[in-house]
Amino acid sequence: MSDYFIGLTGGIASGKSALEKAFAKQGVVVADADLLAREVVAPGEPALAAVVERFGRDVLQADGQLDRAALRVRVFGDPDQRRALEAILHPAIRARLEAICRAAPGLYAIATVPLLTEGGGRAAYPWLHRILVVDTPAAVQKARLMQRDGIDAVLADRMMDAQASRAERLALADDIVVNDGDLAHLQRAADQLHARYVALASSTP
Numbered sequence: 001m002s003d004y005f006i007g008l009t010g011g012i013a014s015g016k017s018a019l020e021k022a023f024a025k026q027g028v029v030v031a032d033a034d035l036l037a038r039e040v041v042a043p044g045e046p047a048l049a050a051v052v053e054r055f056g057r058d059v060l061q062a063d064g065q066l067d068r069a070a071l072r073v074r075v076f077g078d079p080d081q082r083r084a085l086e087a088i089l090h091p092a093i094r095a096r097l098e099a100i101c102r103a104a105p106g107l108y109a110i111a112t113v114p115l116l117t118e119g120g121g122r123a124a125y126p127w128l129h130r131i132l133v134v135d136t137p138a139a140v141q142k143a144r145l146m147q148r149d150g151i152d153a154v155l156a157d158r159m160m161d162a163q164a165s166r167a168e169r170l171a172l173a174d175d176i177v178v179n180d181g182d183l184a185h186l187q188r189a190a191d192q193l194h195a196r197y198v199a200l201a202s203s204t205p
Contacts, residue, residue: 002029004108004201005101007125009116009172010134011163013145015179015186019134020112022183022190029104031097032112040092041066047092054084090119098127107201117164121172129204132193133173138166140180 008030010016020030040047043064051071052060059071075081101109110132116125136144138160145156170176175196177189 002101002104002106002109002201004197004204005098005128006108006110006197007116007128007131008110008112008134009114009131009169010179011136011141011166011169012114012159013141013148014134014136015177016112016114016134018183018186019177019179019190020110022187023110023194025187026190026194028106028108028110028194029100030110030112031100031104033093033097034112034114036093036096036100037089040089040096045092047088050088051085054088055081086119090124094124101127108197115163117169117172129200130174130197131172132175132177133169134179135166135170135173135176136179 008016008019010019020032024030039045041051042048048066051066055071055074059067059074061067071085075085097111097113101111111125111128113119113125116131122128122131142153142156142160145151145159146153149156151159175193177186177193179186
């Protein structure tokens with residue numbers, strides 16, 4: 001089981017998923033907060049019951065699944081509602097991330113947390129040993145986001161502005177991968193970091 005943990009984060013369309021895949025090729029277990037965010041609100045999960053208690057049964061579909069669109073309407077543009085939702089979901093996601101990482105085979109595991117900076121940083125994830133930031137120049141990030149989501153420049157700017165700033169993310173970083181090249185560049189960076197993390201994990205009591 002792993003005893004050494006890396007937090008992977010970065011802005012929207014920065015290349016987190018591609019870097020995840022590069023580490024996965026090395027056999028590293030990666031727990032992704034975005035995927036777990038769906039699992040913790042599956043029918044029967046305590047977090048879903050808490051969401052329904054707070055926001056009402058009209059956020060459920062007929063089959064008992066969470067109606068994400070309806071919930072999004074409720075919290076969009078209302079900071080109090082958004083914070084209430086985050087107070088329910090974030091602890092459940094953090095607990096599941098940690099459990100997956102601690103149960104992972106290998107010397108270390110990675111927790112991908114897109115909103116790590118916004119969600120409290122190191123204070124919210126005290127079990128992380130290092131934080132790896134995928135950093136992308138703003139112009140490149142914006143172009144990728146527009147192409148990926150088929151949106152215009154105005155919406156892309158709004159989505160980027162809603163997240164922590166590039167400087168705020170970099171202030172948390174122990175390691176940085178600059179993603180302004182191709183997938184081969186990311187793989188080389190992941191290979192180099194993998195060797196470093198294996199060495200660090202091996203030497204950590």
